[in-house]
Amino acid sequence: MKWFLALVVVLNLLVAMYGSFKQRPPADVRAQEVSPELVKLLPANWKPNAASAPAASAPAAEPLRETSAPKAEPAVAAKPKAKEASAPKAVVAKAEAAKPEPGKADAKAETAKPAEAAAACLQWGPLDDKLLARVKGGVPQLKLKAGQLSEASKEEAAAGGRFWVYYPPLATQAETSTLSSELKGKGFDNYIVKNDDFKGHLSLGLFGKEDAAKGLAARLKAAGYDKALVQQKGQKASKTTLSFKTLDAQQADKLKALQKRLTPGIGLKSCG
Numbered sequence: 001m002k003w004f005l006a007l008v009v010v011l012n013l014l015v016a017m018y019g020s021f022k023q024r025p026p027a028d029v030r031a032q033e034v035s036p037e038l039v040k041l042l043p044a045n046w047k048p049n050a051a052s053a054p055a056a057s058a059p060a061a062e063p064l065r066e067t068s069a070p071k072a073e074p075a076v077a078a079k080p081k082a083k084e085a086s087a088p089k090a091v092v093a094k095a096e097a098a099k100p101e102p103g104k105a106d107a108k109a110e111t112a113k114p115a116e117a118a119a120a121c122l123q124w125g126p127l128d129d130k131l132l133a134r135v136k137g138g139v140p141q142l143k144l145k146a147g148q149l150s151e152a153s154k155e156e157a158a159a160g161g162r163f164w165v166y167y168p169p170l171a172t173q174a175e176t177s178t179l180s181s182e183l184k185g186k187g188f189d190n191y192i193v194k195n196d197d198f199k200g201h202l203s204l205g206l207f208g209k210e211d212a213a214k215g216l217a218a219r220l221k222a223a224g225y226d227k228a229l230v231q232q233k234g235q236k237a238s239k240t241t242l243s244f245k246t247l248d249a250q251q252a253d254k255l256k257a258l259q260k261r262l263t264p265g266i267g268l269k270s271c272g
Helices: 002-021 058-066 069-098 102-118 129-142 173-185 210-222 249-262
Strands: 120-127 149-157 162-167 202-207 229-233 236-247 268-270
Touching: 120 129, 120 249, 129 236, 129 249, 162 210, 173 202, 202 210, 210 229, 236 249, 249 268
Parallel strands: none
Antiparallel strands: 120 236, 120 268, 149 236, 162 202, 162 229
């Protein structure tokens, strides 16, 4: 047993001597993984002092170079933010500059409205005597000034009048009587008007339809009596058209409301 123990001791000594004389290869600091949490960045103006000089070593400088690159990334990322922030400010500034000032806009609108309203001219009609009286009863609501209202009247034949065929009188009453007899002989019944504005004319017929009256006049002309005429008879009706000039916006609105209430079937027209 003694020789066995001596052998073990000798082997242990040989192993220890081999380990002490074996040269270890230099460690590659770059190949080592460094945790970002353990890296501490030093300020740019930092200088080692006497106390910290032994602690600073070459391996510590390697991680400092490797971790210096990410330091520039926040600055690069911050540039787009500055552009993004400045862009909305520029858009807002342009929008605010494009907005008209409230005082100037109101002043322009106020000056434009009277000019537009001053050119307003509307006509209401034609109105018969009954409607005219009705309309004139509501006109004072418009508060018109002198010269803003004018009216024009004309006479028109009343609706439903009949059509009269007649022949003008000749130079003398005797000639007219002779013509009357000739017409009767050719089948054209007639008589000489004794009164009213058409005294001395030959009345040849009164028709309810214009086509029938024109047909008789055509037959007379074909028979050689080319002076036969057609006229619509009936009572004359006066029709009046009111013209409202230089109305302002308020007067125009009141006039339109009055027209819709009083004469829905007779609208307003622009002065032509």
